[in-house]
Amino acid sequence: MTAAIDIHHLDKSFGRVKALDGLDLRVDPGTVHGFLGPNGAGKSTTIRILLGLLRADGGQARLLGGDPWADAVALHRRLAYVPGDVELWPNLTGGEAIDLFARLRGGTDPVRRDELCQRFDLDPSKKGRTYSKGNRQKVALIAALASDVELLLLDEPTAGLDPLMEAVFQDCIREVKDAGRTVLLSSHILAQVEVLADQISIIRQGKIVETGSLTELRHLTRTSVEAVTDRPADGLANLAGVHGLRTDDGQVRFEVDGDQLAVVVRELGDLGVQGLTVRPPTLEQLLLRHYGDQLVGNGVGKVA
Amino acid sequence: MTATTLDRAAPAGTGTAVTGxxxxxxxxxRRDRIRLPAWALGLPLLMTYFAAALDTIAQTPEDLAGLTAFTSSPAGALFGGPGFGFDDLTIERFLAGQYGLYVLIGAGLMGLLTVVRHTRTEERTGRAELVRANVVGRHAQLTAALTLTAVMAVIVALLIGAMLASRGFDPGGSMLFGASVGAVALAFAGIAAVTVQLSEYPRAAAGMAGAALGAAFVLRGLGDMAAVQGSGPSWLSWLSPIGWSQQTAAYVHDRWWPLAVSLAFAAATAVTGYVLSARRDFGAGLVPPRPGSPRAASWLAGPFAFAFRLHRASLIGWSVALLAAGVAYGSFTQPLLDGFEDAPEDLVEVMGGGSGDLLAGYLGMMGLTMALVVGVYAVLAVQSLRAEETEGRAEPVLATSVSRTAWIGSHVAVVALGVPWLLLVAGVGMGVGAAASTGDAGLLGDLLVGHLAHTPAVWLVLAAAALLYAAAPRVLPVIWVVLGYGLIAGYFAPILELPEGVLRLSPFEHVGEYPLENISVVAVVVLTVLAGALAQAAVAAFRRRDLAGGA
Known part of the structure; x- marks a missing residue:
């Protein structure tokens, strides 16, 4: 099966700033692919190259089997895009903007459009200039979700939405996935990607530093364990793969490498475990593994 | 960046509406470190240029005397002023009484643009919100903007006064003329302080204040025409802030008291601005926004219809303005002809009537003027295209199945169709006004042809602007040079004695100012083909480059 997005060694510089530095990315059809990274890592640049808005300096990018620069118009009929910062025309209403995007893309389902307006609680009769950031984002989201396309390119699509709308958005993405469409979901909201994505790629300074399913990535990181044991558990600190062990009031906390979990759990059993909390690593922890140096340097915090 | 310069907050508990x-x-x-000197030096330099130009056309007392007939005519009054002391003309009287008008208009623009820039534009972009969240009073922004304008007005007044005095003119009159220039800046700063409260949009606020400037020009024009004719409503000049400054009669009566009217007016409008600003919400206008259609009209499909929809409001505005301006200038035709009757040959030439046919000269010149104005429309339209891109609205459109060719092509096509439309509207206005004024209905046809004939020249400006935008968007403002040169070449060529080859660098100097000159079909074809080629190059360049990021 052809990949929906297939990128090899993509380079892009703006003046002296290297935005993309040999980026590789593969998104399989019918999957939701989380595209994670901090601000300025190159997420938007990648998406703009995929849209043919920017021209890559080097490397290869294929989108739905076509060339994103040369076949832009034909490809755009098969995809919908939601920018991170939606700007609307001040004197057009939200409804007009939605219809316009749909018509420029080549048709939409009016029933679905109205249904989405309702679900997202959007008043389409307001002028573009009166919308808040979140409402502008809803306009772009509705326009994208109401269209019958194979691929959705979403660049931090929910940055301005409240938690209620975030939930609506997640429902919609699940429906899109059930319909067999492909989604590239760029985000730095980790919980969202965790819930929605089948595959995740982490981008840092224009390079993909990690890619795989959430399960695969979890394998690479440490699980947090809290336990209350009959006998003192200090000895666990000597086991391979156990990090940062602390004890207070008979409770022991530590992190353990994924592949050492079995050994540690067996040992805990032998110590007479009474209470046990095991948490899988969050995406924060995955990211911190790659950006930890920066964050610690900034005094933001350590892996908890 | 905005916030860091504001960290010196007032002590707690002492905040007032003007704190900060x-x-x-x-x-x-700091923000205006280039813009402020540009205005403050630009206006005195313009005055210096006029003074130098006048020295070249009036080298002997006889030359000067020859100017009198024109300056004391209604035409001279319309484009100059009430002509104080023109019966005993001196260089400085002519300078202040005739050319001074354009410096006064420039000062009005300086005042209104400065206030809009530092109030409504800041609010619209959201920067003012960051500022206001600091220890900054409700009225601080407007107060600071008005103070800045006052500072600029004082600098301009002093520099112009000093420049004129240094040419050996009477120091008292020189300082008075300088002050009268500053007074216009203050009056229009006051008007802008009101208009920025009315609309949410900086452009609309500047447009309303600009319309007031236009009205001030026309009112004093009508009044001054009546004054030199010795009959009619000469009091109209006293309704105009420009009129007050002209009524000081520098180098003649040297009266300062009309400037008190200007200052009182500036104060009253500023106070109105403060009162209105207290009655509205931050970021809002006084007129609440109305809801619109929840669905797009069925014709609104495809890039061309969409481009038209975006340009529609501006086209309507320009049409109304050009129609009104056309009728106004058209109805001056007969009074102008009367005023010109005794004018000396060389002056008629300056006004465009070289062949001795004054009527044709005036009408032809108005055709050129309207073409330059429509050129301004075309350039502003291309600039709005750039705003679509840099403000991130082009990106989602180009992410649909609209190609780059279709996007830039439809916008340029809409503007290209708007050009002959606007020339037609201006021509109809001029024609109706001129026909009514002279009683010769045949003028309507002449004016329509004369106006429409400039279409290819404006197209060339449009295509050049589009090419600049497509190839090097940052240098797009360079296109204003073409229009500015078109203005100089069209109006001042006889004074400047430009060689034919240099003159013809302006795209507006080829087709001919019908009905004064015949229309050159060759020029029409060449300009159109050239414009088409540039537009083609623009599309090609736009297809090749990266799109500017929105956020």
Whole structure:
């Protein structure tokens, strides 16, 4: 099966700033692919190259089997895009903007459009200039979700939405996935990607530093364990793969490498475990593994 | 960046509505470190240019005397002023009484643009919100903007006064004329302080204040025409802020008291601005927004219809303005002809009537003027295209199945169709006005042809602007040079004695100012083909480059 997005060694510089530095990315059809990274890592640049808005300096990018620069118009009929910062025309209403995007893309389902307006609680009769950031984002989201396309390119699509709308958005993405469409979901909201994505790629300074399913990535990181044991558990600190062990009031906390979990759990059993909390690593922890140096340097915090 | 310059907050508990004005003013001076000197030196330099130009056309007392007939005619009054002391003309009287008008208009623009820039534009972009969240009073922004404008007005007044005095003119009159220039800046700063409260949009606020400037020009024009004719409503000049400055009669009566009217007017409008600003919400206009259609009209499909929809409001506005301006200038035709009757040959030439046919000269010149104005429309339209891109609205459109060719092509096509439309509207206005004024209905046809004939020249400006935008968007403002040169070449060529080859660098100097000159079909074809080629190059360049990021 052809990949929906297939990128090899993509380079892009703006003046002296290297935005993309040999980026590789593969998104399989019918999957939701989380595209994670901090601000300025190159997420938007990648998406703009995929849209043919920017021209890559080097490397290869294929989108739905076509060339994103040369076949832009034909490809755009098969995809919908939601920018991170939606700007609307001040004197057009939200409804007009939605219809316009749909018509420029080549048709939409009016029933679905109205249904989405309702679900997202959007008043389409307001002028573009009166919308808040979140409402502008809803306009772009509705326009994208109401269209019958194979691929959705979403660049931090929910940055301005409240938690209620975030939930609506997640429902919609699940429906899109059930319909067999492909989604590239760029985000730095980790919980969202965790819930929605089948595959995740982490981008840092224009390079993909990690890619795989959430399960695969979890394998690479440490699980947090809290336990209350009959006998003192200090000895666990000597086991391979156990990090940062602390004890207070008979409770022991530590992190353990994924592949050492079995050994540690067996040992805990032998110590007479009474209470046990095991948490899988969050995406924060995955990211911190790659950006930890920066964050610690900034005094933001350590892996908890 | 905005916030860091404002960290010197007032002590707690002492805040008033103008707290923070000082910090804001320093911040504005920092932001305007290039713009302020450009205005403050630009207006005195313009005055210097007029003084130098006058020296070349009036080298002997006889030359000067020859100017009298024109200056004391209604035409001279319309484009100059009430002509104080023109019966005993001196260089400085002519300078202040005739050319001074254009410096006064420039000062009005300076005042209104400065206030809009530092109030409504800041609010619209959201920067003012960051500022206001600091220890900054409700009225600090407006107060700082008005103070800045006052500072600029004083600098301009002093520099112009000093420049004129240094040419050996009477120091008292020189300082008075300088002050009268500053007074216009203050009056229009006051008007802008009101208009920025009315609309949410900086452009609309500047447009309303600009319309007031236009009205001030026309009112004093009508009044001054009546004054030189010795009959009619000469009091109209006293309704105009420009009129007050002209009524000082520098180098003649040297009266300062009309400037008190200007200052009182500036104060009253500023106070109105403060009162209105207290009655509205931050970021809002006084007129609440109305809801629109929840669905797009069925014709609104495809890039061309969409481009038209975006340009529609501006086209309507320009049509109304050009129609009104056309009728106004058209109805001056007969009074102008009467005024010109005794004018000396060389002056008629300056006004465009070289062949001795005054009527044709005036009408032809108005055709050129309207073409330059429509050129301004075309350039502004291309600039709005750039705003679509840099403000991130082009990106989602180009992410649909609209190709780059279709996007830029439809916008340029809409503007290209707007050009002959606007020339037609202006021509109809001029024609109706001129026909009514002279009683010769045949003028309507002449004016329509004369106006429409400039279409290819404006197209060339449009295509050049589009090419600049497509190939090097940052240098797009360079296109204003073409229009500015078109203005100089069209109006001042006889004074400047430009060689034919240099003159013809302006795209507006080829087709001919019908009905004074015949229309050159060759020029029409060449300009159109050239414009088409540039437009093609623009599309090709736009297809090749990266799109500017929105956020």
């Amino acid at each position: 004005t000082g910090s804001l003013l320093r911040f504005m001076l």
